[in-house]
Amino acid sequence: MKRSVAVWCVSAAAGAILAVIATPKRGEAAYKATCLNCHGDHGKGGMAGPDLIRSTITMHDEDGVGYGQYLKGDVHLKAVKLDLQMSQVADIAAYVHSRVVET
Numbered sequence: 001m002k003r004s005v006a007v008w009c010v011s012a013a014a015g016a017i018l019a020v021i022a023t024p025k026r027g028e029a030a031y032k033a034t035c036l037n038c039h040g041d042h043g044k045g046g047m048a049g050p051d052l053i054r055s056t057i058t059m060h061d062e063d064g065v066g067y068g069q070y071l072k073g074d075v076h077l078k079a080v081k082l083d084l085q086m087s088q089v090a091d092i093a094a095y096v097h098s099r100v101v102e103t
Contacts, residue, residue, distance in 0.1 A: 022064060022087065027095025030088050038080065043099050048079070052096050061097070064090030 031043070038049030045051035052058055057070050068089045070076055084092075 022090035022094040024091075024095045024098035027091035027093065027098075030084075030092050031095050034082055034084065034088075035092065043096050053100050058093075058096055058100060061093055064093035067093045067096075 031039075035043070035049070035052075036046075038046050039052050040046035040049070043052040057066055061067050064086070068086055071082055071084065071089060076082075
């Protein structure tokens, strides 16, 4: 089962609220570009990062919000600083959640 996540983003320039549908496919590409080096090929952990599939962050995440909070928190910022848009975080979360279902 593939999971899509709807994320509400506020466009500062337009002053409008936009719905962004996160997809595991885009999330896989974003994951490979930003997370793979630490968390491994499929999110099962790597040399520098823990297993995301069995992570409490993944288990408690809703619509990428938990991921967004964690990525901007002190623990993750000590390891690596990522400049991701919320839509990218939601895509990565959708990908990781799809991996949970597959494993």
